[in-house]
Amino acid sequence: MKELSTPKQMIWYDESLLAEDPVLSFDPDFWRSANKVIGSAKGRGVTWFVKTTNGEAALRHYRRGGLFGKLIKDTYWFSGWKKTRSYQEFLLLNHLNKAGVNVPRPVAARATRSLLGYRADILSEKVPNARDLVAILKETALPPETYNKIGQEIRKMHDAQVNHTDLNIHNILIDDREKVWIIDFDKCYSQNAEQWKRSNLDRLKRSFAKELNKRSVHWCEDDWQALLTGYRRS
Known part of the structure; x- marks a missing residue:
């Protein structure tokens, strides 16, 4: 630098x-x-x-x-x-x-x-050829394997002890190679301990539910469980 x-x-x-x-x-x-x-x-x-x-x-x-x-x-x-x-x-x-x-x-x-x-x-x-989850889920549902990948990427971020204070589905991208990206780290920070990680996941789940009600995105509880499976598997 x-x-x-x-x-x-x-x-x-x-x-x-x-x-x-x-x-x-x-x-x-x-x-x-x-x-x-x-x-x-x-x-x-x-x-x-x-x-x-x-x-x-x-x-x-x-x-x-x-x-x-x-x-x-x-x-x-x-x-x-x-x-x-x-x-x-x-x-x-x-x-x-x-x-x-x-x-x-x-x-x-x-x-x-x-x-x-x-x-x-x-x-x-700029992440090339990528769209956020809101844009994608407005058009189609995603398979469990993709939710596994999302969970795995969040787990990698948590293992690096980074608290994403605004983790929502606008800030998760998927590119044309089905690679998952996390963006927008303004006001985020490194943090020890563990309890905040649950709060990150809870915030993300609320984001899915919000967009389900607001934009009728293709999402259900089984998708969330697939994400958690990926998170725990990492």
Whole structure:
């Protein structure tokens, strides 16, 4: 990991994954002017999908959610560069990759000081030819073998002692080779002990039930048991 610093900005990046100027790489207009924007997705803000020299990447600006986010959209309290959300997510993704968990590799992260705190951005690899579980389950049911794989991947993440505080079916992807990926590790962290792992699984099950009621996704209790079978088998 390389560092690039100025008095009001810190950038961390993997030079093996980023050939472009690290400073410019966080500016959507830079990618747009080079005709390298290949798509976008809307959540709290816009995630831009871009074509870098070394592959495809996702550029995301950190934004707050909830009621507080309507007042202060994208500024966070600054207590040190290495405590910023972008740096912490960069480290966590590296840790998970080394542990063999299928997550996007972090390309670069940035934190920029402002008068009241800091703002942050992250550039990470885009998982190619993948869709989230919501999109898939709206169209078709999945076989038990796929749920086994999902459970196994969550178990690998838990064995790496990473607490995914927002584990839901929007954050689980399956690519065209039926490989399972876990994404969106903002506000997640390493944690010892065991009890939080049950909470992760409970949150995920609530997510399935929510989308069953909201979008009539193809899912049932037997699918959940298949996921748990994969989780326990790992």
